Amino acid sequence: MKRLIKSGLMFGNLIHVASPALVERYNRALKHLTGKQTKLTDFYIDISGYSPEIGHELDDHLYLNHMGVNRQFILLTTAQKDAPLLNAKFSTSRGILRQFIEKNEAALFSLTTRDAVAGELVNSVYDMPDPARLMDIRKITIEADTTNGAIAKAEELDTKVDRFMTEDDAWFDDVLIAEMIGLAEQTGDVLRHPVMLKHMEFEQQNFWTEHFGGIYVFQKQELPGAITCLPRHEVQHIPIDYVIDLSERNRLANFLELNGLVEPIVKARGIDAAAVLKQKMDFILVDALADEGINLRRRAPRDMRRLAREHADRLPDEFHALAALVNWAENKGRWPRITSEDPAYFYTLRAANHADADLVNMLLSQLSPKDFRQLFICHKQLFYALYDGWSDTKKDYVVEYLKTEYQVDKVGAREALFGHEPVMKEDPVKTGPGGPWVAHRGTTDEYEDMIDRVGPWGPVRRG
Structure with a gap:
C-alpha cells in the first residue's frame, strides 16, 4: 500500500x-x-x-x-x-x-x-x-450542532425575537429582553453571521452496503431487487421481489436491462467507445501478463499491441471478445455474439443516464475487476482489497498509470468514461447489425422487436 x-x-x-x-x-x-x-x-x-x-x-x-x-x-x-x-x-x-x-x-x-x-x-x-x-x-x-450548542441557542434566540416582535407587551418584558441579550452574546450577530442550519432529509432506497458481504439494494425500480456479493443461499431472507447474486450472470443482466439501468458502451453518445474498449483490453492484457516477468511500465499503445500479438495464446476470453467488438466498431467487422455468460459481457456496459448511475457503475466495476481504472474510480474499497493480492509488476503498472494518466485529469477521465449527452429526438442513436446487444435467437429484426417488448434475455416474471 x-x-x-x-x-x-x-x-x-x-x-x-x-x-x-x-x-x-x-x-x-x-x-x-x-x-x-x-x-x-x-x-x-x-x-x-x-x-x-x-x-x-x-x-x-x-x-x-x-x-x-x-x-x-x-x-x-x-x-x-x-x-x-x-x-x-x-x-x-x-x-x-x-x-x-x-x-x-x-x-x-x-x-x-x-x-x-x-x-x-x-x-x-x-x-x-x-x-x-x-x-x-x-x-x-x-x-x-456545535459542542457548546450554538445552533440550539440561535434557534432559542430566534423564537424569543419572534415573541418580542409579535407580542403586544413584549417591549416592556425586561426578562425577555435580558434573555435575548444573553443569548446574543453567545451566538453573535445571527443576521450578519448565520448559524442556522437547513433541515435536510435524504432518501436512501437505492444504495450499496458493506454489511453482509456487500449488497446492492434497488428499491425504487419498477422491478425492485437486491444483488448480493455472497452466494444467495448464504444471505438471509431479504423482503424484496428479486434477490440475485453476482454468479447469476443471466438473471443479473436481465435485471439491469429491464430496469433501464445500463447501456452498451458502443451505443453511448458523446464518448469514443473504441478508445474506451481498447483501454479495457490493455488492462486485461496487464492482468494476464503480470506474472510473466515482462516489464510493463510506460508502454505505448503500439507496445501493448505487440505484446498482445506475441502472447495471444495466453490472453483470456475477455480480451478476444473486446477485440472483436473494437473490430466491429472501427472496421465494420462481424458483430460479435457476446452473451451475458461471456466473461467480457459486463466490460461492455456502463450505467445509463439516471440518478443512480454512480451506484450502477460501482456494481459494474465489481463485475469487471480487471478494469482497475473503473474499479479505482467507482469502488475504491474493493480496489484496495484486490490490490493487496496483485503481483508487484501489476502494482507498479497500476500506480504508474493512475498517477500519470488518471490523476492529471480526473474530471476529463470521468467525463470520457461516464459522461452523457442528451439524446435529441431528431438525431436517433445508430447501432450496428443486430443493435447494440447480442441476439440470442432469431433474425435481427425479430431480435430488435423482442428487445422493445421484454429486453434481450426475455421477460422477468413476478412470483
Whole structure:
C-alpha cells in the first residue's frame, strides 16, 4: 500500500489537523459524541472527521460509526467537503455529507471559526442483525450542532425575537429582553453571521452496503431487487421481489436491462467507445501478463499491441471478445455474439443516464475487476482489497498509470468514461447489425422487436 499512499492514490485529500486549537476543538466534539478523546497532537481526517490514526490509537476504526449504521461526524472546516470518506458502510454517506456541507457552507464557515460542529446521519435503524433490516432504511436526516450548542441557542434566540416582535407587551418584558441579550452574546450577530442550519432529509432506497458481504439494494425500480456479493443461499431472507447474486450472470443482466439501468458502451453518445474498449483490453492484457516477468511500465499503445500479438495464446476470453467488438466498431467487422455468460459481457456496459448511475457503475466495476481504472474510480474499497493480492509488476503498472494518466485529469477521465449527452429526438442513436446487444435467437429484426417488448434475455416474471 506504500506505493498508493506515496502517489496520493490512498488517503489523498485528507485534512491535516495540526494546530493546538483545532486538536482541542476536535477533542471536545469527540468527547461530546463518544465520551472518548485522543492524545495525538496531529492527525488526518476525512469528510466525516474520522481519523485513521485515532482509529488505531483507540483500537476502534468505527469510533464515529457505531455498528456501521448511524455515522457520526465532526466538522472542523468546510474544506472537508472535498475529502474522501474512509471505511464507508453505505455508498450514499459521502454524498449526503457533501450536500450537507455545500448547502450550509456559509453557516458552517461561521460556526467552525469558533468551534467544531458535531452531528449524526440519523435513520430509524440502530443495528443491523440481518439483511431484512436494510429495507427499513428509507430516509436519512442530519442532526448537528456545535459542542457548546450554538445552533440550539440561535434557534432559542430566534423564537424569543419572534415573541418580542409579535407580542403586544413584549417591549416592556425586561426578562425577555435580558434573555435575548444573553443569548446574543453567545451566538453573535445571527443576521450578519448565520448559524442556522437547513433541515435536510435524504432518501436512501437505492444504495450499496458493506454489511453482509456487500449488497446492492434497488428499491425504487419498477422491478425492485437486491444483488448480493455472497452466494444467495448464504444471505438471509431479504423482503424484496428479486434477490440475485453476482454468479447469476443471466438473471443479473436481465435485471439491469429491464430496469433501464445500463447501456452498451458502443451505443453511448458523446464518448469514443473504441478508445474506451481498447483501454479495457490493455488492462486485461496487464492482468494476464503480470506474472510473466515482462516489464510493463510506460508502454505505448503500439507496445501493448505487440505484446498482445506475441502472447495471444495466453490472453483470456475477455480480451478476444473486446477485440472483436473494437473490430466491429472501427472496421465494420462481424458483430460479435457476446452473451451475458461471456466473461467480457459486463466490460461492455456502463450505467445509463439516471440518478443512480454512480451506484450502477460501482456494481459494474465489481463485475469487471480487471478494469482497475473503473474499479479505482467507482469502488475504491474493493480496489484496495484486490490490490493487496496483485503481483508487484501489476502494482507498479497500476500506480504508474493512475498517477500519470488518471490523476492529471480526473474530471476529463470521468467525463470520457461516464459522461452523457442528451439524446435529441431528431438525431436517433445508430447501432450496428443486430443493435447494440447480442441476439440470442432469431433474425435481427425479430431480435430488435423482442428487445422493445421484454429486453434481450426475455421477460422477468413476478412470483
